[in-house]
Amino acid sequence: MKPIRVRLAAVLLSAALATTGLTACGSDSSADGVTLRYWMWDSAQMPGYRQCATDFEAQNPGVHIQLDQYGWADYWTQLTASMVAENAPDVFVNHTSRFGTYASLGQLLDMDPYAESDGYDLTQFEDGLAGQWVSQGGEQRYGLPKDWDTxxxxxxxxxxxxxxxxxxxxxxxxxxxxxxxxxxxxxxxxxxxxxxxxxxxxxxxxxxxxxxxxxxxxxxxxxxxxxxxxxxxxxxxxxxxxxxxxxxxxxxxxxxxxxxxxxxxxxxxxxxxxxxxxxxxxxxxxxxxxxxxxxxxxxxxxxxxxxxxxxxxxxxxxxxxxxxxxxxxxxxxNGLADSIWIGTEHPDEAWAWVSYMGTSACQNIIADQAVVFPAIASSSDRAAEAFKKLGYNADAFSVHITDGTAVTSPVxxxxxxxxxxxxxxxxxxxxxxxxxxxxxxxxxxxxxxxxxxxxx
CATH class of the missing domain: 3.40.190.10 (Periplasmic binding protein-like II)
Known part of the structure; x- marks a missing residue:
């Protein structure tokens, strides 16, 4: 078995380090508190998550959320390079097609202990979403659902x-x-x-x-x-x-x-x-x-x-x-999730941010933006109403949920x-x-x- 650092570099395109001009991107600590870096690729969701971050910071005065957004292709190149450099963002949006590789290479923090300690309710999500983000043995949880799509x-x-x-x-x-x-x-x-x-x-x-x-x-x-x-x-x-x-x-x-x-x-x-x-x-x-x-x-x-x-x-x-x-x-x-990088220096604060994004307070904000269907069932219903205001019959997408014809994305x-x-x-x-x-x-x-x- 190759050492994890060598395997990571080989599997995740370590050559990206030579082409991205990457700078340090870990979280920062100062006398004023902690800055967590949060990465995402969808620019359309940035306004909603900026509002979520503002609300979270008001409730957690010692933590600042810095949002960074990259286009889809550049996002994974940057994330890959930052993991190889052991300088990845504290929290990032994950995709089912990439999750398996990162999980198998030990790059994701297990959230189960935090969820159990907080009594976090995983049943609030649409059926099938939470189960996409567990380890092969089912003992670890590497992501909290944020939205779904059909x-x-x-x-x-x-x-x-x-x-x-x-x-x-x-x-x-x-x-x-x-x-x-x-x-x-x-x-x-x-x-x-x-x-x-x-x-x-x-x-x-x-x-x-x-x-x-x-x-x-x-x-x-x-x-x-x-x-x-x-x-x-x-x-x-x-x-x-x-x-x-x-x-x-x-x-x-x-x-x-x-x-x-x-x-x-x-x-x-x-x-x-x-x-x-x-x-x-x-x-x-x-x-x-x-x-x-x-x-x-x-x-x-x-x-x-x-x-x-x-x-x-x-x-x-x-x-x-x-x-x-x-x-x-x-x-x-398919469903996206928020994951925590295993190397974060502030896992407690990172979990607090991830779990806040997994509340109806944040997901209702996202629902009202009419960009995606949030993962929480009640917020998803709210998004359907927002889409209808745009003139769409959102039932064309949600019919797969109500009729049970949605097939979860392969991991x-x-x-x-x-x-x-x-x-x-x-x-x-x-x-x-x-x-x-x-x-x-x-x-x-x-x-x-x-x-x-x-x-x-």
Whole structure:
């Protein structure tokens, strides 16, 4: 077994130290008290958490919260580098795709003793969220839930009306891998070629498209959250891994999974969805939706406020993901959490800040911002009302919670390695350079990697 510092540097890209110009970022102590550094990536949530920090400081005069925000990609590079340098922020927003690696490398503080001492109520969170942040053996807790998200189908309201649909008409669309169901018929009708002919009308030219029925941004690698997950998760009982969290055997070789991917890819061949080259050309999927190049787009609830504020209230709305062959619709339910770095010099103060963010006092502030659904159930209901004020039918996202069709995001300790195999494999399939059956070989390589690395 390699020493933890060596393993951390190897696994978490220690080369980042040479490129980020990182400066010291640990907490500070002075005669005036303690300064805790709190890192996050979502700029839209900064105003709400600034208010939470102000309120927390008023209740804890000896503690100051310094908020730092980085863009998504830069965030993980900076965090990785700071951990390697043993100078990480005291508290930071964690993601399920990164949590496994940090936990397995001993970079996260166990919060269970603090929660038990304070009698902290973990049952206040939406079902399934708290369980995503425990160790493989279940003895340690490495994060407190802060919010959750699911996916839905954003649509252009004007295009929907011009196509002769109402929101009620398309609320319960169904898909299947044989003929695509009412969902594929809907996408066909929403697709328009450059001569103004719809995808279900005679004379449609699939090689010259003005408006695609739906879009995407990339092949989805091994996760597929806003790409193929609503289809794969509603076609039988397919899940990414044998267990969750901490699965060790992946299931990309499952026939139902490969059938789902094959049908999804067929939308490209029919002209209802852009080629991978077009989708990943550099113009973002949200930008394509806003510009009218896409009539619909599967996206996460975290983008509701961004779409509304940049396009105007009412121009876009949402319907749920389609009902699949198993009789249910499906969505990933991902959740973020606040974690404490193991090296913080002020664990008590860090816990006080994290546990405060896990109260309705703070999460209600976040709810009123209409940016995300907070993790606390009562605050989540409050956020739904805030989203409705923006013109959205937030039930399109919460239906997965009420109907029990939300599937918790997978937690494993080697997502980066999984992606290194599945990203090119899925891209090759979507680019028609390989058949969906080729994912069986990719799955074998993923499972061999998982077994090999576990034995190292």
């Amino acid at each position: 996916e839905a189908l954003f649509y252009n309201t004007e295009m929907l009306a011009e196509a002769g649909y109402t929101a009620d008409d398309v609320w319960s669309l169904e898909w299947n891998p044989d003929d695509g169901g009412t969902y594929e018929k809907f996408l066909a009708h929403m697709t328009i070629d450059k001569n103004g002919v719809r995808g279900d009308e005679p004379g449609f030219d699939k090689t010259r498209i003005a408006v695609y029925g739906t879009g995407y941004n990339e092949a989805g690698s091994g996760y597929g959250q806003v790409q193929w997950s609503p289809y794969a998760l509603s076609n039988g009982e397919w899940r990414w891994t044998d267990t969750n969290p901490w699965g060790t055997v992946f299931n990309y070789d499952d026939p139902n999974f490969q059938t789902s991917i094959g049908w999804w890819r067929s939308l490209i061949d029919k002209g209802y969805m852009p080629s991978l080259a077009i989708a990943s050309s550099g113009v973002g999927s949200l930008e394509s939706l806003k510009s009218g190049a896409y009539a619909t787009l599967i996206e996460g609830s975290w983008n509701m406020a961004g779409v509304a504020t940049t396009t105007g209230v009412g121009q876009f709305n949402v319907i749920p993901t389609p009902i699949g062959p198993d009789g249910n619709r499906a969505s990933v339910q 494993v300790d080697r997502w980066a390695q999984v992606d290194s195999i599945m990203d090119p494999a899925m891209s090759a399939v979507l680019a028609f350079q390989a058949d969906p059956a080729s994912l069986t070989d990719a799955n074998s390589r993923v499972n061999e990697m998982m077994a090999r690395d576990r034995d190292d």
